[in-house]
Amino acid sequence: MTRTTEGGSVGVTTTRTARLFTAESPLVLASGAELGPVDVAYETYGTLAPDGSNAVYICHALTGDAHAAGWHEGDRRPGWWDNLIGPGKPLDTDRFFVICSNLIGGCRGSTGPSSIDPATGAAYGMGFPLLAMADFVTVHRALLAHLGVKRLLVALGGSLGGMQVLQWSLDHPEDMAHAAIVAASSRLTAQNIAFSAVARRAIMDDPHFLDGHYAQEGTNPDVGLSIARMMAHITYLSEDAFTEKFGRSPQGETTNGGFGIDFAVESYLDHQGQVFLERFDALSYLYLTRVMDYFDPFSRPDALTGLAASPVRYLVLSFDTDWRFSTEHSLRIVRHLESVQQPVTFRELRSPYGHDSFLLDDPAYHATLRAWFDRALEVGV
Amino acid sequence: MTRTTEGGSVGVTTTRTARLFTAESPLVLASGAELGPVDVAYETYGTLAPDGSNAVYICHALTGDAHAAGWHEGDRRPGWWDNLIGPGKPLDTDRFFVICSNLIGGCRGSTGPSSIDPATGAAYGMGFPLLAMADFVTVHRALLAHLGVKRLLVALGGSLGGMQVLQWSLDHPEDMAHAAIVAASSRLTAQNIAFSAVARRAIMDDPHFLDGHYAQEGTNPDVGLSIARMMAHITYLSEDAFTEKFGRSPQGETTNGGFGIDFAVESYLDHQGQVFLERFDALSYLYLTRVMDYFDPFSRPDALTGLAASPVRYLVLSFDTDWRFSTEHSLRIVRHLESVQQPVTFRELRSPYGHDSFLLDDPAYHATLRAWFDRALEVGV
Numbered sequence: 001m002t003r004t005t006e007g008g009s010v011g012v013t014t015t016r017t018a019r020l021f022t023a024e025s026p027l028v029l030a031s032g033a034e035l036g037p038v039d040v041a042y043e044t045y046g047t048l049a050p051d052g053s054n055a056v057y058i059c060h061a062l063t064g065d066a067h068a069a070g071w072h073e074g075d076r077r078p079g080w081w082d083n084l085i086g087p088g089k090p091l092d093t094d095r096f097f098v099i100c101s102n103l104i105g106g107c108r109g110s111t112g113p114s115s116i117d118p119a120t121g122a123a124y125g126m127g128f129p130l131l132a133m134a135d136f137v138t139v140h141r142a143l144l145a146h147l148g149v150k151r152l153l154v155a156l157g158g159s160l161g162g163m164q165v166l167q168w169s170l171d172h173p174e175d176m177a178h179a180a181i182v183a184a185s186s187r188l189t190a191q192n193i194a195f196s197a198v199a200r201r202a203i204m205d206d207p208h209f210l211d212g213h214y215a216q217e218g219t220n221p222d223v224g225l226s227i228a229r230m231m232a233h234i235t236y237l238s239e240d241a242f243t244e245k246f247g248r249s250p251q252g253e254t255t256n257g258g259f260g261i262d263f264a265v266e267s268y269l270d271h272q273g274q275v276f277l278e279r280f281d282a283l284s285y286l287y288l289t290r291v292m293d294y295f296d297p298f299s300r301p302d303a304l305t306g307l308a309a310s311p312v313r314y315l316v317l318s319f320d321t322d323w324r325f326s327t328e329h330s331l332r333i334v335r336h337l338e339s340v341q342q343p344v345t346f347r348e349l350r351s352p353y354g355h356d357s358f359l360l361d362d363p364a365y366h367a368t369l370r371a372w373f374d375r376a377l378e379v380g381v
Numbered sequence: 382m383t384r385t386t387e388g389g390s391v392g393v394t395t396t397r398t399a400r401l402f403t404a405e406s407p408l409v410l411a412s413g414a415e416l417g418p419v420d421v422a423y424e425t426y427g428t429l430a431p432d433g434s435n436a437v438y439i440c441h442a443l444t445g446d447a448h449a450a451g452w453h454e455g456d457r458r459p460g461w462w463d464n465l466i467g468p469g470k471p472l473d474t475d476r477f478f479v480i481c482s483n484l485i486g487g488c489r490g491s492t493g494p495s496s497i498d499p500a501t502g503a504a505y506g507m508g509f510p511l512l513a514m515a516d517f518v519t520v521h522r523a524l525l526a527h528l529g530v531k532r533l534l535v536a537l538g539g540s541l542g543g544m545q546v547l548q549w550s551l552d553h554p555e556d557m558a559h560a561a562i563v564a565a566s567s568r569l570t571a572q573n574i575a576f577s578a579v580a581r582r583a584i585m586d587d588p589h590f591l592d593g594h595y596a597q598e599g600t601n602p603d604v605g606l607s608i609a610r611m612m613a614h615i616t617y618l619s620e621d622a623f624t625e626k627f628g629r630s631p632q633g634e635t636t637n638g639g640f641g642i643d644f645a646v647e648s649y650l651d652h653q654g655q656v657f658l659e660r661f662d663a664l665s666y667l668y669l670t671r672v673m674d675y676f677d678p679f680s681r682p683d684a685l686t687g688l689a690a691s692p693v694r695y696l697v698l699s700f701d702t703d704w705r706f707s708t709e710h711s712l713r714i715v716r717h718l719e720s721v722q723q724p725v726t727f728r729e730l731r732s733p734y735g736h737d738s739f740l741l742d743d744p745a746y747h748a749t750l751r752a753w754f755d756r757a758l759e760v761g762v
Contacts, residue, residue, distance in 0.1 A: 031638075048733060107537055128636045181747035190623035191615060197647045198611045200640060205604040207588055211481060223586040232580045234572060239704075248677070257412075257511045257675055259667055265571040266578045273582075284676075294638055296629070323620075335423040 007088030010045045013070035020142040033129040041066045041109025042101035048091035055149045058100040059157030059164035065108035067098035083361040090370035109283035125212035133167040158182040158358035173310040178313040178376040181334040185329035196289040199228035225282045226273030238354030239320035304340045314344040324355040388469030391426045394451035401523040414510040415663035422447045422490025423482035429473035438480040440538030440545035446489035449481035464742040471751035492625045495662045505594035514548040539563040539739035554691040559757040561696040564739040566710035580609035580740040606663045607654030619702035619735035685721045695725040705736040
């Protein structure tokens with residue numbers, strides 16, 4: 001696709017880690033279970049204004065991490081949302097102070113099921129507590145307190161990130177002035193759950209999963225995790241995007257009709273499955289996908305009551321070819337918010353790339369975000 | 382769904398086996414490779430007219446078999462297309478003589494990769510020759526000769542079955558007067574191939590696959606094969622059908638948020654994956670899906686030339702919610718056939734059930750088939 005984003009880089013960035021909860025002062029989860037210590041990996045870009053009025057929190061999607069922008073030493077690629085964040089970019093770091101943290105339950109520096117439980121000296125494994133969307137919010141809030149940020153100008157996220165923003169805005173609307181929810185859902189469909197269920201099954205039925213004790217045994221459910229990732233990738237792209245990118249092109253000069261990698265699309269999926277193993281943990285995949293399955297915030301009768309006292313200005317965006325979380329998912333969110341008179345800007349953007357569009361720099365998409373961020377800065381916290 | 386089909390059962394049926402090729406007189410494949418002996422399992426329903434004018438050949442889909450109608454002793458379910466075939470049903474066995482055979486490469490009585498190679502005394506495994514759609518046609522024609530059927534009134538198939546009918550009608554239009562192609566494709570998309578590629582990967586990377594030697598070792602790639610089936614099932618139903626059938630209903634009275642079978646849709650997929658292991662072979666899954674990936678008959682410049690001398694009356698049907706082989710796949714077939722002035726009846730049927738609709742007894746669908754079959758009988762061979 002075209003590289004239309006203007007602006008510079010935030011340069012070399014460092015992921016820092018904060019111990020936000022300890023064994024003595026643990027994180028209390030929505031389930032009532034307690035977890036401690038809890039470390040959270042995070043990055044920040046730009047400078048917090050003296051009056052604290054320019055803070056933006058980025059919530060990442062299923063397999064994201066704290067490294068949203070800039071470059072780590074030696075990396076071939078910048079952070080995962082680098083096209084959005086930087087001097088002169090839509091999230092202009094000359095004006096905004098941007099925070100991004102790795103989710104608890106994840107595997108990129110924050111405490112998760114493959115972290116060592118100090119009480120046992122071994123990885124938590126399946127003994128890690130079950131999580132809910134509200135738990136992510138609790139930890140995000142603890143990080144804000146740690147950073148001395150009292151109120152957010154904007155909370156922003158795509159896919160699972162948007163789901164966190166929605167939960168956060170419902171549970172603590174006083175925490176933010178603006179909330180941007182992109183390519184997200186308030187309630188997975190049976191088909192959504194089905195894909196995640198098969199992915200989890202592939203992981204858990206891998207003989208190397210060992211009931212989650214794979215790390216102690218020095219192994220990893222590589223087959224299951226790569227199958228899960230390959231399948232997920234099919235759902236991240238539209239059928240037309242697959243056709244445009246790969247069509248029926250052969251991968252090599254000759255094909256033998258056998259069972260190897262004959263078609264270009266097979267090579268792409270194989271690559272996606274393999275590189276995923278280097279950066280993601282099977283248990284995190286289980287824990288984070290299950291949070292999404294159970295997410296259904298509007299089923300709570302009092303879900304919307306907090307917004308009356310502390311309204312939030314929402315931006316809800318969908319992409320017309322996204323079949324993982326179609327526009328209907330976004331419209332359901334819009335209808336709920338409008339039922340309690342929240343100001344909501346909704347737009348369905350045209351993009352051929354399906355769900356993945358939220359990570360790309362489509363000009364109309366970025367122009368929409370840029371205008372909305374600029375307006376947020378004008379309106380203020 | 383409603384059970385609208387009227388008519389009786391063909392009663393108790395028996396799958397017979399014919400040795401159509403021997404080691405001395407082998408099947409010559411499109412690749413030039415030879416295979417023998419080749420046994421083919423088949424069933425017939427009704428009676429061949431003295432003038433041979435009422436023969437209908439059913440080509441089955443990926444995981445079908447020869448048992449299309451009636452009951453086998455002790456079975457809980459009739460044949461897979463029993464709603465279509467029987468006295469008084471659209472394929473009225475009081476008037477039509479219906480033939481259905483199991484594909485070579487399959488595992489339901491016909492010679493396939495898990496059959497014993499008499500030359501070695503062991504299963505062929507990955508040494509089984511690679512197949513093409515034209516090879517299925519060669520074997521179907523041999524069965525017709527064996528049965529003394531000179532020309533078909535109708536060749537009919539859904540999904541992979543429709544692809545066989547298309548290939549057959551292009552390569553040997555003189556074999557049939559009418560061809561019905563339902564929910565099929567002349568050319569898989571990159572997304573179609575992607576789903577099959579991940580399924581094959583799940584099978585081949587299962588440690589029990591053993592490069593296809595699992596049978597000799599007394600094991601089976603159960604995990605990979607069930608994952609493949611679960612994933613495929615997601616593509617066989619529309620998203621709306623999943624929502625209607627399962628929604629977000631919990632499977633039991635209590636759910637714990639853990640990683641078991643919490644949602645009804647998870648129970649459905651688990652069941653589909655498990656029962657599939659009882660009736661299908663992993664190597665057959667590899668071989669048959671790969672034939673579909675490579676199928677692209679209209680890419681041959683002379684694909685349509687035979688139809689000038691021996692026109693075929695076509696029926697091409699699609700279902701509006703089928704996202705595995707959408708209406709666009711059927712329209713591509715129609716455009717090619719119409720480019721050489723073949724008589725084509727095309728209809729997109731409304732059905733909420735996605736790709737699986739071709740196996741169901743939607744009233745409009747069955748009425749369309751019934752009228753077209755009746756007309757075929759009037760027109761004759």
